[in-house]
Amino acid sequence: MKRDMLYEELIELDMEAADIDDFFEKMSVKLLKLGYVKETFLEAIKKREAEYPTALPVEPYAVAIPHTDSEHIIKPFIAPVRLKTVKWCEMAANDVEHDVRFVFILGIHGSNEHVELLQVLVENFQDAQLMKDLLEARTSKQYMKLLLIMKGLAG
Amino acid sequence: MKKIIVACGSGVATSQTVASKVNRLLKENKVDANVEVIDLKSVDRHIASSAAYIAITKTKKEYPIPVINGIAFLTGIGQDVELKKLIEACK
Numbered sequence: 532m533k534r535d536m537l538y539e540e541l542i543e544l545d546m547e548a549a550d551i552d553d554f555f556e557k558m559s560v561k562l563l564k565l566g567y568v569k570e571t572f573l574e575a576i577k578k579r580e581a582e583y584p585t586a587l588p589v590e591p592y593a594v595a596i597p598h599t600d601s602e603h604i605i606k607p608f609i610a611p612v613r614l615k616t617v618k619w620c621e622m623a624a625n626d627v628e629h630d631v632r633f634v635f636i637l638g639i640h641g642s643n644e645h646v647e648l649l650q651v652l653v654e655n656f657q658d659a660q661l662m663k664d665l666l667e668a669r670t671s672k673q674y675m676k677l678l679l680i681m682k683g684l685a686g
Numbered sequence: 687m688k689k690i691i692v693a694c695g696s697g698v699a700t701s702q703t704v705a706s707k708v709n710r711l712l713k714e715n716k717v718d719a720n721v722e723v724i725d726l727k728s729v730d731r732h733i734a735s736s737a738a739y740i741a742i743t744k745t746k747k748e749y750p751i752p753v754i755n756g757i758a759f760l761t762g763i764g765q766d767v768e769l770k771k772l773i774e775a776c777k
Contacts, residue, residue: 583696589761622700623757624744645699646706653703657762 533685536638536648537678540565541610542671548617552577555597558610558636567608567638575599576636584620586629589656592666593629595619596652598637598645607644610636611678613665633665651683658682688719688776691733692740692756693726700742704756708740711759711769712776719776738775751775 541561548554559573576599586595612634619631635652639645655661661677668674690708694701705721712719721740724732729739739749742756752775758764 579696587757587761588763590763621757622760623742623755626744642699646702649699649703650706653707653760 534679536607536609537611537675538608539671539675541567541608542674543610543612544668544671544674545615546612547615551580551617551619554612554614554617554634555580558612562608562610562636562638567604567606567610569603569605572599572603575603584622584625586619586621586631587653587656588621588629589662592632592662593619594633594635594656595631596635596637596649598639601640604638604640606638607640608636608638609648610634610638611674612636613668613674633662651681654683655681688717688737689732689735690719690721690738690740690772690776691724691729691736692721692742693724693729694742694756695726698723700760701740701756704740704742704759707759708769708772712772715769715773717773717776738772740772 555573555577562568576597579599580597585597586593614632614634616630616632618628621627621629637648664677668677692701692705701723705723708721733749733751736751738752738754740754740756752771754768754772758768
């Protein structure tokens with residue numbers, strides 16, 4: 532996972548969304564406008580999330596890591612969003628919902644990249660201090676700063 | 687060396703992430719076992735030759751070998767319990 536996949540312009544803090552579809556619709560508009568994804572992205576991410584949900588029951592707040600196949604991505608990115616909680620299905624179980632506060636949309640090209648990125652992210656999600664700091668960050672700039680010092684990030 | 691299998695519902699990224707983490711933990715605990723990422727469809731074929739199955743999708747099926755909760759290795763919650771089960775299964 533590289534630092535250059537993190538963009539401050541993609542950070543959203545305390546975003547309100549009625550449900551995950553609403554969340555994806557709002558984020559897709561932005562990602563499309565800024566040139567990160569193709570038109571096909573919205574349908575693709577909604578479909579994939581419905582089939583293979585991505586919320587991880589991290590404590591105290593669940594984290595979701597939605598993604599699509601690489602063909603819908605133009606420029607690789609990670610979109611870090613802090614929500615005002617949205618109900619989200621657990622990765623291993625379509626019938627278990629969690630209140631998700633943190634989302635990292637993963638816009639990735641290759642599968643090696645994906646594995647490396649997941650490894651870095653899940654290790655950091657277990658860092659209680661980092662998650663607390665992310666929750667308390669007031670500005671996108673502060674949020675970005677915290678993400679840039681995550682353990683295991685490359686160049 | 688014992689074989690442990692791991693599979694996820696879509697793609698391989700999650701199972702590979704779990705596999706590399708578990709391989710590291712087993713090594714730290716000096717357990718002679720290797721975690722292999724397999725396709726969800728071929729779980730049945732690997733069961734007989736494996737000491738445990740780490741599931742990342744919910745499984746209702748009963749298996750003759752211990753089934754370990756793979757999500758625990760992604761969240762850290764309950765990880766110690768699942769690791770203990772895994773070590774036990776490799777004895």
